Amino acid sequence: MKFQVPRGTFDVMPEKSAAWQALEAKARALSTGYGYAEIRTPIFEATELFLRGVGETTDIVSKEMYTFADRKGRSLTLRPEGTAGVMRALIEHGVAQAGRVHRLWYLGPMFRYDRPQAGRYRQFHQWGAECVGSDQPAADVEIILLLVDLLAGLGLGDLVVQLNSVGHPGCRPAYQEKLRDYLRPHLDTMCADCRARFEKNPLRVLDCKVPPDVAIAAGIPSILDSLCDACRTHFDLVQKGLAEQGVRFALDPKLVRGLDYYTRTAFEVHDPARGAQSALGGGGRYDGLIAELGGPGVPGVGFSAGLERILLALEERGLAPGAEGPKLYLARAGGEGVERAAQALLRELRARYSAVADLEPGRSLGAQFKQADRIGAVAAVILGEDELAQGQATVKDLRAGTQEKVARAELAAHLDRLLESLPRPENAR
């Protein structure tokens, strides 16, 4: 029997993990720079949380959840997105309170049972941020800037933010009626899903990927014409704030996003170089979500971005950092004393650099150098009987082929200089 990864999942093999780590480190550093603190919530939650939080009429909930009963018969679901769990945690810990702002970020796997293809997986990873407790347009701007700054910092500065306002429960019903009026004559030609959406939540028709519905949706009345004054002012201020920060954005009145909880601002960032699965990230405001989940009426705004898609965009542009092996190889030749000293030296080197040595004692120096070459080490530190007797080590620069004896007290400074002089990998930043 040959085991394989489950459909829609993948292994991150060591050659790829450097790119993952670099991306995660940047997301972490930038989130911290923006004053956001990390929150970690469980990978599974009560199914009801997503029914209520994400919305029963969304594709995510109606078709894509990994739901199972545990041994006590409780219905649990592998989280399909991060926001509902984060809001649950804020409510549960009693910290979602009016007038208190929480800036939070998370990173981790999400699960959706969707048809796998390039850029679409059943287990994927999101980096997300939530700014909870403020209804100010400045919060929307801050959240969008955090995402844009990460992408720009990675070299993806050519992306455009698609922006929309989906109004709020006060002004949206009027638009939904307008939308029904527009869609009614097309009902017969619409897909079965959209016919159901027409009644329950006609905004979802705008998300439909079925060709006739896409054509029908192309002519819809713009939601921006139906916004109430407060939503309109909010949206204007968000646009002004983004423009002042030099963020390129385009209005897209059809952008409603696949989750029900959005109010007012909705946005997505797309990679123009990709056709399908081009959204790298997206988010919006969710002023009613915390109350919907049983908490107080506290507003919020957030985004999530797909790490796989960002990595694909980086790879396509030749910007993904390559794998890096250990930089140092410790070679030794001698008796038991040398062997013992070599093991101690290896441990010292590892505290400061990445270093390996042959696991098998007594192999020829030639065989050890071959290994050093194979792993791409930059330098070999060589310990023999002479070096041991004189309190020295030989350092061989494996690129230049030169070598010199260095006093043990000088070894660290010497290696620092040698490793610092390395040409930086082309796409390291």
Ligand code: AMP
């Ligand atoms: P969403 O929560 O659907 O708005 O997704 C936010 C981001 O997560 C998207 O812009 C994608 O980058 C990523 N994403 C969503 N679904 C998937 C998936 N099935 N596979 C890979 N990435 C995904």
